[in-house]
Amino acid sequence: MSANGLERRTANYLSNNVPQIQQHGGHFEIEDVDDETGAVTVAIGGACSGCGIAPMTMKAIEHRLPEELDGVSSVTVRRAGGPRAAVMPNKTEEMEEMAEYEDYSPPF
Incomplete structure (x- = not known):
């Protein structure tokens, strides 16, 4: 399987199974x-x-x-940098450490 095929399938999965990213004004990029x-x-x-x-x-x-x-086999998700980056990065970084998020399983 080619990296492009895996990249394309990853992008398709995110578009189809996590549509709220784009619906709520966010975006995702496959970086690597x-x-x-x-x-x-x-x-x-x-x-x-x-x-x-x-x-x-x-x-x-x-x-x-x-x-x-x-x-x-593994996925790393990070916040994008640049001009389309964080509106409130300090707040969300604090939230990542909160216990409430450890076992959360959203419906997508």
Whole structure:
């Protein structure tokens, strides 16, 4: 399987199974795909950067992508940088550490 195929399938999965990212003004980018190891890095940004449930969305993506897509062994999700980046990064970084997010399983 080619890295482009895995990248395309990852993007399709996120578009189809986590549509609220785009519906709520956020965006995602597939930053890196290692075809040999199956490691994928995804960045989310736009409105996601300041969203209170962004940490939950990030954890859900990290857990579900390897379960749902053959060839994906691990996923790292981070906040995108640049001009489309965080609205409230300090707040969401604090929220990632909150116990409430540890076992959250959103419906996507």
